[in-house]
Amino acid sequence: MNVVVCVKQIPDPAVPGSLEADHTLDRSGKLILDESDSYGVEMALQLVAAAGGGEVTLVSMAPNNEVSGLRTALAMGADKAILVSDPACEGSDALSTAKVLAKCVERAGGVDLVLAATESSDGYTGTVPAQVGELLGWPSVTFAKHVEIAGSTVKVQRQTEAGYDLVEASLPAVVSVTAGVVEPRYPSFKGIMAAKNKPVDQVTAADLGLDAAQVGWSGARQEITNVEQAPAREAGEKFEDDGTGAEKVVAFLEQLKVV
Amino acid sequence: MRIWVFAEAAGGKVTTATLELLTKAREIGDTVEAIYAGSDAVDAVAASVGSHGATKLFVIDPGDGLPGQVAAAGIAQLAAEHSPDAILFAQTYDGRDAIARLSVKLDRPVLTNGMSLSGDGGLTFGTAIFGGVTLVDAKLTGGGPALIAMRPKSFAAEDAGGGAAEIVKVAAVDAGRAAEAKVLERHVEEQQGPKLEEASIVVSGGRGIGAAENYGPLVEELAKLLKGAWGASRAIVDAGWVPYALQVGQTGKTVKPKVYIALGISGATQHLVGMKNSDNIVAVNKDGEAPIFSVADLGIVGDVHKVVPQLIELLKSKQ
Ligand SMILES: Cc1cc2nc3c(=O)[nH]c(=O)nc-3n(C[C@H](O)[C@H](O)[C@H](O)COP(=O)(O)OP(=O)(O)OC[C@H]3O[C@@H](n4cnc5c(N)ncnc54)[C@H](O)[C@@H]3O)c2cc1C
Ligand SMILES: Nc1ncnc2c1ncn2[C@@H]1O[C@H](COP(=O)(O)O)[C@@H](O)[C@H]1O
Numbered sequence: 001m002n003v004v005v006c007v008k009q010i011p012d013p014a015v016p017g018s019l020e021a022d023h024t025l026d027r028s029g030k031l032i033l034d035e036s037d038s039y040g041v042e043m044a045l046q047l048v049a050a051a052g053g054g055e056v057t058l059v060s061m062a063p064n065n066e067v068s069g070l071r072t073a074l075a076m077g078a079d080k081a082i083l084v085s086d087p088a089c090e091g092s093d094a095l096s097t098a099k100v101l102a103k104c105v106e107r108a109g110g111v112d113l114v115l116a117a118t119e120s121s122d123g124y125t126g127t128v129p130a131q132v133g134e135l136l137g138w139p140s141v142t143f144a145k146h147v148e149i150a151g152s153t154v155k156v157q158r159q160t161e162a163g164y165d166l167v168e169a170s171l172p173a174v175v176s177v178t179a180g181v182v183e184p185r186y187p188s189f190k191g192i193m194a195a196k197n198k199p200v201d202q203v204t205a206a207d208l209g210l211d212a213a214q215v216g217w218s219g220a221r222q223e224i225t226n227v228e229q230a231p232a233r234e235a236g237e238k239f240e241d242d243g244t245g246a247e248k249v250v251a252f253l254e255q256l257k258v259v
Numbered sequence: 260m261r262i263w264v265f266a267e268a269a270g271g272k273v274t275t276a277t278l279e280l281l282t283k284a285r286e287i288g289d290t291v292e293a294i295y296a297g298s299d300a301v302d303a304v305a306a307s308v309g310s311h312g313a314t315k316l317f318v319i320d321p322g323d324g325l326p327g328q329v330a331a332a333g334i335a336q337l338a339a340e341h342s343p344d345a346i347l348f349a350q351t352y353d354g355r356d357a358i359a360r361l362s363v364k365l366d367r368p369v370l371t372n373g374m375s376l377s378g379d380g381g382l383t384f385g386t387a388i389f390g391g392v393t394l395v396d397a398k399l400t401g402g403g404p405a406l407i408a409m410r411p412k413s414f415a416a417e418d419a420g421g422g423a424a425e426i427v428k429v430a431a432v433d434a435g436r437a438a439e440a441k442v443l444e445r446h447v448e449e450q451q452g453p454k455l456e457e458a459s460i461v462v463s464g465g466r467g468i469g470a471a472e473n474y475g476p477l478v479e480e481l482a483k484l485l486k487g488a489w490g491a492s493r494a495i496v497d498a499g500w501v502p503y504a505l506q507v508g509q510t511g512k513t514v515k516p517k518v519y520i521a522l523g524i525s526g527a528t529q530h531l532v533g534m535k536n537s538d539n540i541v542a543v544n545k546d547g548e549a550p551i552f553s554v555a556d557l558g559i560v561g562d563v564h565k566v567v568p569q570l571i572e573l574l575k576s577k578q
Contacts, residue, residue: 017389093368094359119510125371126350127408130328130359139440140328140360143352145503155443158325159503160352161269163448167325169440179510180497221368226396230387233535233554238547241561246569249520249541250577252557256539258460258485258518259574 001051001149003044004105005078006116006132007037009062009069013121022217023224024091025122031062033069036117038184039177041073044115046182047149055079057111059104061089061097067200074195075187082107086204091217094123098131100215103208105136107201113154114174118143133174140174141167145181260378261341262288263404265330265348265357266308266316271300273307275456276349278416280409284347285312285419287378293424294337296321296330296353301426309424311416316424320431324438327356332434335364338404345382345405358408360437365403373409382407390509390528391535411456412513412536448502453488455505459517460487461537463507464495465530467523467544468563471500477567478522484574490514492524508533523563526551543567 009031011017018026041056048054058073058081065085074081082104089100105111114136119126126142133140145164146157152171157164159178169175187195205215213219239248253259262284266277277293284291293313295304298320305316319333334346334357346361348354350372362369375385382405385396399405455461462485464478474495482489490512491505507514509529519537524530526542526549534540535554542555543566552558559566 019393023395094371095362095366095368098363124509125369126355127359127362127369127371130356131363134331134360134363134437137436139437140356141325141440142356157446158352160445161504162450163446163504165442165446166444167440168443170436173440178503179493180499219368221399221401222370223398223400224395225383225398226394228394230392230394233540235553236556236558238552238555238558238560240547241559241566245543245559245561245566246573248559249543249557249566249570250573252539252541253485253518256518259577 001048001054001113002057002111003048003054004057004059004108004111004114005037005040005044005073006101006114006128007041007058007060007069007073008034008120009060009066010034010120010122017122019227022091023227027063031066031069033072034117034121036119036121036179037073038076039179039181040115040117041076041078042182042184043147043177045077047113047147051149057082057108059101059108060084061092061100063090065202070200071195072187074198075191076185077191080199080201082201082203084203084205084208088205088212089215091220092215093220093222094125094127095131096215096219098128098135099210100205100208101128102132102135103210105132107203107208112171116174116176118176118178129174129176136174138173139169140176141169142176144175144177147175147177147181260288260344261290261292263343263346264291264293264313265346265354266293266295266304267349267351267353268295268297268300268304271303273304274349275416276351276411277308278311279411279414280347280349281308281311281313282417283376283414287376287382290314292317294319294330294334296326296333305426306423309421310418312419312421313424315427317427317429319429323441324434325353325356325440325442327353328360328437328440329432329434330357331360331364332437333429333432334361336432337429338365343404345407348408350408350410354408358406362406365406367403367406368399369406369408370397370399371408373407374413376407376409387532391532392528410513412515448504450504452483453486455488455490455507455512456514458488460485460520461490461514461516462487462520462522463490463492463524464522465492465524466494468495474500477563480571481520481567484571487516492530521551522567524551525549526554
């Protein structure tokens with residue numbers, strides 16, 4: 001059972017984001033493993049263990065040869081990684097990103113399952129996993145809250161508006177997992193040491209057989225026409241609760257005629 | 260402009276998010292048509308999308324496949340034939356599947372998480388980034404249909420009073436291996452009370468309520484007394500205190516009630532983006548510096564375990 005996990009390396013979400021002059025996200029600082037992807041990594045490790053063998057390969061596209069997020073996932077137990085860090089990919093939109101990731105999956109070879117998060121913490125387009133599925137010509141099941149392998153199929157509880165659907169897809173397939181689907185392990189000291197020597201295959205878009213026009217800004221085919229601060233909502237009144245807080249809420253609701 | 264809307268239905272009724280898209284589409288476009296991937300309630304869907312401005316309803320039968328994946332193959336065929344200028348999707352489970360797969364089939368980029376749309380000088384799409392603090396407008400360049408996903412509640416849905424849309428059945432579509440993903444069973448979790456997205460009062464609880472067992476007596480109880488719906492922050496959804504369906508925010512539902520009451524919620528940007536367009540916001544939080552107070556019309560700096568039971572008593576005594 002060979003599993004590929006798409007892992008995005010993102011600016012620390014605790015630090016307020018900013019835009020470059022060309023309106024792309026500033027990714028110049030240190031990048032970390034997107035927490036959303038730690039669930040996919042954990043899921044992959046559990047599925048491979050349950051299958052009794054196989055490899056977990058990470059694929060990531062990130063600027064500046066960034067590997068810190070990959071090292072975190074390798075320290076959790078993934079076996080190896082493919083990293084695309086190519087200036088030609090700068091400004092890539094969701095579709096171009098998916099093209100790069102799909103090529104990485106092909107490069108990994110012999111893959112049974114691709115895992116990703118339902119959406120990234122910084123971009124949250126939420127389309128990359130299904131785009132990768134379509135590019136590979138594989139079925140995809142998004143919004144998984146439970147995943148299990150049954151022979152040559154994957155069975156998924158897929159979140160829906162009303163509850164969940166039990167969905168089955170033949171392998172190879174792409175599955176995107178929701179936060180909280182499994183409890184990601186903390187890397188052990190041994191894991192962290194071992195991660196330093198695990199292979200990271202660094203490739204360019206051209207190595208993957210992608211034309212520069214398909215990725216990066218030229219591939220994105222969109223133009224940012226305006227960027228501005230959102231009008232702030234005015235804060236209203238704030239009271240320290242001195243025992244009359246509940247009364248103030250009731251008065252407020254009465255004035256709005258909702259009680 | 261010819262605009263298509265990916266229509267979704269639940270329980271035999273067209274979703275409000277679809278009707279919102281149709282309302283916007285008829286403001287911007289000359290021709291509005293809808294696509295529905297489903298086999299039940301087709302007549303009801305045609306009537307409803309028709310009264311919101313669609314003249315045609317293309318119907319794709321997904322069988323037991325995932326509707327979004329099968330729809331993408333069908334829409335790609337239709338688009339080659341009819342050349343729409345834009346195809347609008349709601350940012351929902353199936354809407355995201357459909358737009359993602361279609362973007363590959365048509366080799367067109369997608370714009371997602373949209374919050375505004377206008378037709379002046381081509382199609383301009385607006386979204387908010389960094390949890391809603393920065394607004395960005397974008398335009399797609401190059402030919403082919405613009406593929407756009409909008410967050411629910413970005414527009415108001417208005418009935419235009421038109422007749423039913425003409426039903427056009429699409430012959431069997433070949434979705435390739437994507438059709439190998441099959442829905443085996445559907446589990447519907449019974450939901451009591453009004454729908455979160457439609458209620459005029461929403462009471463949400465966050466980590467500050469302290470424990471899972473406090474959700475019922477504090478959050479649900481207050482919501483029921485106010486005839487409202489109850490929601491949650493992601494912190495308590497991830498902790499397993501309440502189901503995901505109750506989550507409000509960037510990765511959950513967008514709500515816009517007359518009154519939103521936040522109990523023990525800090526007000527992270529990802530939560531605010533799902534509720535800050537509510538008409539009125541009330542917050543109870545013991546930390547006076549909590550960011551939720553920067554959007555609250557009425558803020559009570561206090562303990563939910565004191566304030567909420569008192570509030571419930573007061574409301575009961577008034578009934
Ligand atoms: C990609 C991404 C997407 C996300 N999407 C969402 C989303 O859709 N929705 C969402 O909600 N979050 C989302 N989050 C998470 C978000 O960043 C916050 O972590 C989350 O909203 C915090 O939930 P909370 O306010 O309940 O908990 P906390 O931030 O822990 O806040 C608890 C609050 O309770 C107060 N409190 C404690 N005890 C009491 C008491 N006795 N009485 C009164 N007040 C008390 C505290 O002062 C504190 O302000 C997302 C995060 C990421 C990275
Ligand atoms: N640059 C990237 N490198 C690796 N994986 C990615 C990248 N971008 C997106 N993904 C994967 O696709 C998921 C959804 O991303 P998005 O469509 O941007 O919300 C992410 O959570 C990742 O699992």
